Amino acid sequence: MADLQMSALGMIETRGLVAAIEAADAMVKAATVVLVGTEYVGGGLVTVVVRGDVGAVKAATDAGAASASRLGEVVSVHVIPRPHGEVEAILPTGATRGGTKA
Template identity: 50%
Template sequence: MAKYEALGLIETFGLVFVLEAADAMCKAADVELIGYANVASGYISVLVQGDVGACKTAVEAGVAAVKAMEGGNLYSSIVIPRPHQDLGKIIKRYSITNLVTE
């Protein structure tokens, strides 16, 4: 976490929307996809990390992509510049590397 300056998060209702958001985020800026969290009752968040400008660009692109979809259901979005190091404890839980078995 120390090498990154920001986190970008988008929360939608439904897997299709969060996948569209994640795709747009990763294509729009030099960010790393951290993972996702199935929050509750269909709400899903996607997390990226990178420098502040890249996270802002990525979140804006992800939000626009969801809003452009028919029935696009964006719940919330945020960019956290310079997150406190303890947030790494939460983020680690939702890391893609913890979800994928090889």
């Protein structure tokens, strides 16, 4: 896989942890992507972030969203093909709750 800083960024936001875990599991099983981390925003919102080649990230987010929607609510799905380097500063580096390590 290409350098993670040069790879696509895929995000799925769900309402509830169970759907987020299902999305993460489906994404890493569906394509060659790296699970970057999760962000617990509050109000039950959980965002799961993956990196990889554009095609793999697109396939992973499609599979993750479909799988998570069977268990709960998928709020948003987005793929950024080539995120700017400064975006790295705000990406989760593991499981966090409200911006702090869980």
